[in-house]
Amino acid sequence: xxxxxxxxxxxxxxxxxMKSSHPxxxxxxxxxxxxxYARVFDFRVVKEWSGPNGxxxxxxxxxxxxxxxxxxxxxxxxxxxxxLPADFWETLGPCGYHxxxxxxxxxxxxxxxxxxxxxxxxxxxxxxxxxxYSVAFVADPWGNLIELVELPE
Numbered sequence: 001x002x003x004x005x006x007x008x009x010x011x012x013x014x015x016x017x018m019k020s021s022h023p024x025x026x027x028x029x030x031x032x033x034x035x036x037y038a039r040v041f042d043f044r045v046v047k048e049w050s051g052p053n054g055x056x057x058x059x060x061x062x063x064x065x066x067x068x069x070x071x072x073x074x075x076x077x078x079x080x081x082x083x084l085p086a087d088f089w090e091t092l093g094p095c096g097y098h099x100x101x102x103x104x105x106x107x108x109x110x111x112x113x114x115x116x117x118x119x120x121x122x123x124x125x126x127x128x129x130x131x132x133y134s135v136a137f138v139a140d141p142w143g144n145l146i147e148l149v150e151l152p153e
């Protein structure tokens with residue numbers, strides 16, 4: 001449960017039924033990404049399909065949540081992603097996509113599992129007092145940042 005409250009919902013909005021669906025990540029090779037997310041985060045492959053011009057797509061679900069999907073698009077990539085800067089705070093300069101986030105019960109446990117799986121911590125964990133929780137960041141091999149949010153009990 002998030003440690004802050006929300007304003008009242010707007011039931012009259014034409015978008016009142018809108019829900020978050022999924023972030024989409026563009027990678028050079030779909031299978032490499034599926035293997036990495038399954039090995040590192042125990043994600044499950046929900047659906048795979050092919051698109052036009054040699055692209056390959058898939059939906060992945062978090063290990064214990066059928067509502068937390070990410071989409072992977074691989075194949076026929078036109079360029080390589082720029083490497084992440086050494087200073088995390090520099091990533092907050094450019095406009096556009098920055099990261100997607102998942103909550104975890106414990107940074108200690110999640111980060112220990114990630115270290116065992118060969119994933120380096122990119123930043124954190126650090127407290128965000130304004131939100132009432134702490135965050136940590138890791139990156140996939142293509143430079144996509146993943147925030148791990150530890151909510152208070």
